[in-house]
Amino acid sequence: MSFSRDERSGSAFSDIFSSKVLPGGNAHEYTVVSNRPFMTMKDIMILLLMIVGLFIWMNKTTHWAWMIVVGWIWIKLKNVKQESLLIMRDIGIQVKTTYWSGRTESKFINRLKIQNVVINEGIHLWQVKPYMAILVKDQEKMLIVFENLLPPLHPVLLTTYRGTRRLLFPSDDND
Incomplete structure:
Protein backbone atom coordinates (compact mmCIF):
# COMPACT_ATOMS: atom_id res chain seq x y z
CA MET A 1 0.00 0.00 0.00
CA SER A 2 1.41 3.39 -0.93
CA PHE A 3 0.37 6.81 0.30
CA SER A 4 1.36 10.41 -0.09
CA ARG A 5 3.46 11.68 2.79
CA ASP A 6 1.52 14.91 2.98
CA GLU A 7 -1.54 14.83 0.82
CA ARG A 8 -1.82 18.63 0.85
CA SER A 9 1.74 19.38 -0.21
CA GLY A 10 1.64 17.55 -3.52
CA SER A 11 5.14 16.22 -2.83
CA ALA A 12 6.70 14.12 -5.55
CA PHE A 13 7.94 11.67 -2.92
CA SER A 14 5.73 9.22 -1.09
CA ASP A 15 6.39 6.85 1.77
CA ILE A 16 5.53 3.19 1.48
CA PHE A 17 3.43 1.50 4.16
CA SER A 18 3.25 -2.25 4.58
CA SER A 19 1.41 -4.46 7.00
CA LYS A 20 1.98 -8.17 7.39
CA VAL A 21 0.73 -10.90 9.67
CA LEU A 22 3.52 -13.22 10.74
CA PRO A 23 3.01 -17.02 10.74
CA GLY A 24 0.66 -18.18 13.47
CA GLY A 25 -1.27 -14.91 13.48
CA ASN A 26 0.08 -13.91 16.90
CA ALA A 27 2.31 -11.15 15.55
CA HIS A 28 1.87 -8.25 13.15
CA GLU A 29 4.51 -6.01 11.64
CA TYR A 30 3.77 -2.50 10.37
CA THR A 31 6.48 -0.73 8.39
CA VAL A 32 6.84 2.74 6.92
CA VAL A 33 9.69 3.16 4.43
CA SER A 34 10.80 6.57 3.25
CA ASN A 35 10.74 6.65 -0.52
CA ARG A 36 12.87 9.79 -0.52
CA PRO A 37 16.29 9.19 -2.14
CA PHE A 38 19.48 9.53 -0.13
CA MET A 39 20.53 12.57 -2.17
CA THR A 40 18.20 14.65 -4.30
CA LYS A 78 21.75 10.10 10.02
CA ASN A 79 18.36 10.52 8.28
CA VAL A 80 15.77 7.81 8.88
CA LYS A 81 15.08 5.40 6.04
CA GLN A 82 12.53 3.08 7.70
CA GLU A 83 10.52 2.67 10.88
CA SER A 84 8.67 -0.46 11.94
CA LEU A 85 6.47 -1.72 14.73
CA LEU A 86 6.31 -5.42 15.60
CA ILE A 87 3.43 -6.40 17.89
CA MET A 88 3.53 -9.83 19.53
CA ARG A 89 0.43 -11.04 21.35
CA ASP A 90 1.03 -11.50 25.10
CA ILE A 91 4.73 -10.59 24.68
CA GLY A 92 5.02 -6.92 23.76
CA ILE A 93 6.05 -4.44 21.13
CA GLN A 94 9.33 -3.80 19.34
CA VAL A 95 9.87 -0.38 17.76
CA LYS A 96 12.70 -0.30 15.22
CA THR A 97 14.31 2.60 13.35
CA THR A 98 16.68 2.08 10.41
CA TYR A 99 18.94 4.88 9.16
CA TRP A 100 20.45 5.44 5.70
CA SER A 101 23.82 4.40 7.12
CA GLY A 102 22.39 0.93 7.83
CA ARG A 103 22.45 1.47 11.60
CA THR A 104 19.34 0.34 13.45
CA GLU A 105 17.90 1.17 16.85
CA SER A 106 15.37 -1.11 18.50
CA LYS A 107 13.36 -0.75 21.65
CA PHE A 108 11.28 -3.53 23.20
CA ILE A 109 8.39 -2.90 25.59
CA ASN A 110 7.06 -5.79 27.63
CA ARG A 111 3.29 -6.29 27.36
CA LEU A 112 2.91 -6.00 31.13
CA LYS A 113 4.39 -2.48 31.03
CA ILE A 114 2.10 -1.22 28.24
CA GLN A 115 -0.63 0.87 29.77
CA ASN A 116 -2.34 1.98 26.57
CA VAL A 117 -1.91 2.77 22.88
CA VAL A 118 -3.33 6.06 21.64
CA ILE A 119 -3.53 8.28 18.59
CA ASN A 120 -2.84 11.87 19.55
CA GLU A 121 -2.29 15.19 17.79
CA GLY A 122 0.67 17.47 18.13
CA ILE A 123 1.07 21.05 16.98
CA HIS A 124 4.21 21.87 15.02
CA LEU A 125 4.50 25.44 13.73
CA TRP A 126 1.19 25.96 11.90
CA GLN A 127 0.36 22.29 11.38
CA VAL A 128 -1.53 19.73 13.43
CA LYS A 129 0.16 16.35 13.04
CA PRO A 130 -1.39 13.08 14.20
CA TYR A 131 0.86 10.46 15.78
CA MET A 132 0.51 7.12 17.52
CA ALA A 133 2.00 6.71 20.98
CA ILE A 134 2.49 3.90 23.48
CA LEU A 135 1.89 4.79 27.13
CA VAL A 136 4.31 2.85 29.32
CA LYS A 137 3.78 2.32 33.06
CA ASP A 138 6.21 4.16 35.36
CA GLN A 139 7.51 6.39 32.53
CA GLU A 140 6.78 10.07 32.17
CA LYS A 141 7.32 10.13 28.41
CA MET A 142 5.24 8.19 25.94
CA LEU A 143 6.94 6.32 23.11
CA ILE A 144 5.97 7.76 19.72
CA VAL A 145 5.61 5.24 16.91
CA PHE A 146 6.93 6.26 13.44
CA GLU A 147 8.31 9.37 15.14
CA ASN A 148 10.66 10.44 12.37
CA LEU A 149 8.56 9.75 9.27
CA LEU A 150 5.21 10.86 10.78
CA PRO A 151 2.87 9.07 8.37
CA PRO A 152 -0.70 10.29 7.80
CA LEU A 153 -3.64 9.32 9.97
CA HIS A 154 -5.42 7.45 7.21
CA PRO A 155 -4.57 4.70 6.35
CA VAL A 156 -1.27 4.21 8.20
CA LEU A 157 -1.92 5.26 11.79
CA LEU A 158 -5.49 3.94 11.92
CA THR A 159 -4.51 0.55 10.48
CA THR A 160 -1.55 0.26 12.85
CA TYR A 161 -3.59 1.43 15.86
CA ARG A 162 -6.45 -1.02 15.26
CA GLY A 163 -4.10 -3.96 14.67
CA THR A 164 -2.05 -3.12 17.75
CA ARG A 165 -5.10 -2.82 20.00
CA ARG A 166 -6.54 -6.05 18.61
CA LEU A 167 -3.39 -7.99 19.55
CA LEU A 168 -2.53 -6.32 22.86
CA PHE A 169 -6.01 -5.78 24.28
CA PRO A 170 -8.19 -8.54 22.79
CA SER A 171 -10.90 -8.15 25.45
CA ASP A 172 -11.53 -4.49 24.48
CA ASP A 173 -14.40 -4.10 22.05
CA ASN A 174 -13.84 -0.35 21.66
CA ASP A 175 -11.47 0.43 18.80
Whole structure:
Protein backbone atom coordinates (compact mmCIF):
# COMPACT_ATOMS: atom_id res chain seq x y z
CA MET A 1 0.00 0.00 0.00
CA SER A 2 1.41 3.39 -0.93
CA PHE A 3 0.37 6.81 0.30
CA SER A 4 1.36 10.41 -0.09
CA ARG A 5 3.46 11.68 2.79
CA ASP A 6 1.52 14.91 2.98
CA GLU A 7 -1.54 14.83 0.82
CA ARG A 8 -1.82 18.63 0.85
CA SER A 9 1.74 19.38 -0.21
CA GLY A 10 1.64 17.55 -3.52
CA SER A 11 5.14 16.22 -2.83
CA ALA A 12 6.70 14.12 -5.55
CA PHE A 13 7.94 11.67 -2.92
CA SER A 14 5.73 9.22 -1.09
CA ASP A 15 6.39 6.85 1.77
CA ILE A 16 5.53 3.19 1.48
CA PHE A 17 3.43 1.50 4.16
CA SER A 18 3.25 -2.25 4.58
CA SER A 19 1.41 -4.46 7.00
CA LYS A 20 1.98 -8.17 7.39
CA VAL A 21 0.73 -10.90 9.67
CA LEU A 22 3.52 -13.22 10.74
CA PRO A 23 3.01 -17.02 10.74
CA GLY A 24 0.66 -18.18 13.47
CA GLY A 25 -1.27 -14.91 13.48
CA ASN A 26 0.08 -13.91 16.90
CA ALA A 27 2.31 -11.15 15.55
CA HIS A 28 1.87 -8.25 13.15
CA GLU A 29 4.51 -6.01 11.64
CA TYR A 30 3.77 -2.50 10.37
CA THR A 31 6.48 -0.73 8.39
CA VAL A 32 6.84 2.74 6.92
CA VAL A 33 9.69 3.16 4.43
CA SER A 34 10.80 6.57 3.25
CA ASN A 35 10.74 6.65 -0.52
CA ARG A 36 12.87 9.79 -0.52
CA PRO A 37 16.29 9.19 -2.14
CA PHE A 38 19.48 9.53 -0.13
CA MET A 39 20.53 12.57 -2.17
CA THR A 40 18.20 14.65 -4.30
CA MET A 41 19.28 16.96 -7.11
CA LYS A 42 18.60 19.87 -4.77
CA ASP A 43 21.03 18.40 -2.21
CA ILE A 44 23.72 17.92 -4.86
CA MET A 45 23.31 21.47 -6.17
CA ILE A 46 23.52 22.97 -2.67
CA LEU A 47 26.57 20.87 -1.91
CA LEU A 48 28.30 21.93 -5.13
CA LEU A 49 27.53 25.59 -4.46
CA MET A 50 28.93 25.24 -0.94
CA ILE A 51 32.13 23.62 -2.25
CA VAL A 52 32.61 26.25 -4.95
CA GLY A 53 31.93 29.06 -2.47
CA LEU A 54 34.34 27.65 0.07
CA PHE A 55 36.94 26.95 -2.61
CA ILE A 56 36.87 30.61 -3.67
CA TRP A 57 36.59 31.95 -0.11
CA MET A 58 39.43 29.84 1.30
CA ASN A 59 41.73 30.98 -1.49
CA LYS A 60 41.88 27.61 -3.23
CA THR A 61 42.46 25.39 -0.23
CA THR A 62 40.33 22.33 -0.91
CA HIS A 63 40.69 20.52 2.42
CA TRP A 64 37.92 22.72 3.87
CA ALA A 65 35.65 21.90 0.96
CA TRP A 66 36.21 18.17 1.46
CA MET A 67 35.43 18.50 5.16
CA ILE A 68 32.13 20.15 4.19
CA VAL A 69 31.38 17.27 1.78
CA VAL A 70 32.11 14.66 4.45
CA GLY A 71 30.02 16.56 7.02
CA TRP A 72 27.11 16.85 4.58
CA ILE A 73 27.18 13.11 3.82
CA TRP A 74 27.45 12.29 7.54
CA ILE A 75 24.33 14.37 8.20
CA LYS A 76 22.48 12.64 5.34
CA LEU A 77 23.43 9.19 6.72
CA LYS A 78 21.75 10.10 10.02
CA ASN A 79 18.36 10.52 8.28
CA VAL A 80 15.77 7.81 8.88
CA LYS A 81 15.08 5.40 6.04
CA GLN A 82 12.53 3.08 7.70
CA GLU A 83 10.52 2.67 10.88
CA SER A 84 8.67 -0.46 11.94
CA LEU A 85 6.47 -1.72 14.73
CA LEU A 86 6.31 -5.42 15.60
CA ILE A 87 3.43 -6.40 17.89
CA MET A 88 3.53 -9.83 19.53
CA ARG A 89 0.43 -11.04 21.35
CA ASP A 90 1.03 -11.50 25.10
CA ILE A 91 4.73 -10.59 24.68
CA GLY A 92 5.02 -6.92 23.76
CA ILE A 93 6.05 -4.44 21.13
CA GLN A 94 9.33 -3.80 19.34
CA VAL A 95 9.87 -0.38 17.76
CA LYS A 96 12.70 -0.30 15.22
CA THR A 97 14.31 2.60 13.35
CA THR A 98 16.68 2.08 10.41
CA TYR A 99 18.94 4.88 9.16
CA TRP A 100 20.45 5.44 5.70
CA SER A 101 23.82 4.40 7.12
CA GLY A 102 22.39 0.93 7.83
CA ARG A 103 22.45 1.47 11.60
CA THR A 104 19.34 0.34 13.45
CA GLU A 105 17.90 1.17 16.85
CA SER A 106 15.37 -1.11 18.50
CA LYS A 107 13.36 -0.75 21.65
CA PHE A 108 11.28 -3.53 23.20
CA ILE A 109 8.39 -2.90 25.59
CA ASN A 110 7.06 -5.79 27.63
CA ARG A 111 3.29 -6.29 27.36
CA LEU A 112 2.91 -6.00 31.13
CA LYS A 113 4.39 -2.48 31.03
CA ILE A 114 2.10 -1.22 28.24
CA GLN A 115 -0.63 0.87 29.77
CA ASN A 116 -2.34 1.98 26.57
CA VAL A 117 -1.91 2.77 22.88
CA VAL A 118 -3.33 6.06 21.64
CA ILE A 119 -3.53 8.28 18.59
CA ASN A 120 -2.84 11.87 19.55
CA GLU A 121 -2.29 15.19 17.79
CA GLY A 122 0.67 17.47 18.13
CA ILE A 123 1.07 21.05 16.98
CA HIS A 124 4.21 21.87 15.02
CA LEU A 125 4.50 25.44 13.73
CA TRP A 126 1.19 25.96 11.90
CA GLN A 127 0.36 22.29 11.38
CA VAL A 128 -1.53 19.73 13.43
CA LYS A 129 0.16 16.35 13.04
CA PRO A 130 -1.39 13.08 14.20
CA TYR A 131 0.86 10.46 15.78
CA MET A 132 0.51 7.12 17.52
CA ALA A 133 2.00 6.71 20.98
CA ILE A 134 2.49 3.90 23.48
CA LEU A 135 1.89 4.79 27.13
CA VAL A 136 4.31 2.85 29.32
CA LYS A 137 3.78 2.32 33.06
CA ASP A 138 6.21 4.16 35.36
CA GLN A 139 7.51 6.39 32.53
CA GLU A 140 6.78 10.07 32.17
CA LYS A 141 7.32 10.13 28.41
CA MET A 142 5.24 8.19 25.94
CA LEU A 143 6.94 6.32 23.11
CA ILE A 144 5.97 7.76 19.72
CA VAL A 145 5.61 5.24 16.91
CA PHE A 146 6.93 6.26 13.44
CA GLU A 147 8.31 9.37 15.14
CA ASN A 148 10.66 10.44 12.37
CA LEU A 149 8.56 9.75 9.27
CA LEU A 150 5.21 10.86 10.78
CA PRO A 151 2.87 9.07 8.37
CA PRO A 152 -0.70 10.29 7.80
CA LEU A 153 -3.64 9.32 9.97
CA HIS A 154 -5.42 7.45 7.21
CA PRO A 155 -4.57 4.70 6.35
CA VAL A 156 -1.27 4.21 8.20
CA LEU A 157 -1.92 5.26 11.79
CA LEU A 158 -5.49 3.94 11.92
CA THR A 159 -4.51 0.55 10.48
CA THR A 160 -1.55 0.26 12.85
CA TYR A 161 -3.59 1.43 15.86
CA ARG A 162 -6.45 -1.02 15.26
CA GLY A 163 -4.10 -3.96 14.67
CA THR A 164 -2.05 -3.12 17.75
CA ARG A 165 -5.10 -2.82 20.00
CA ARG A 166 -6.54 -6.05 18.61
CA LEU A 167 -3.39 -7.99 19.55
CA LEU A 168 -2.53 -6.32 22.86
CA PHE A 169 -6.01 -5.78 24.28
CA PRO A 170 -8.19 -8.54 22.79
CA SER A 171 -10.90 -8.15 25.45
CA ASP A 172 -11.53 -4.49 24.48
CA ASP A 173 -14.40 -4.10 22.05
CA ASN A 174 -13.84 -0.35 21.66
CA ASP A 175 -11.47 0.43 18.80
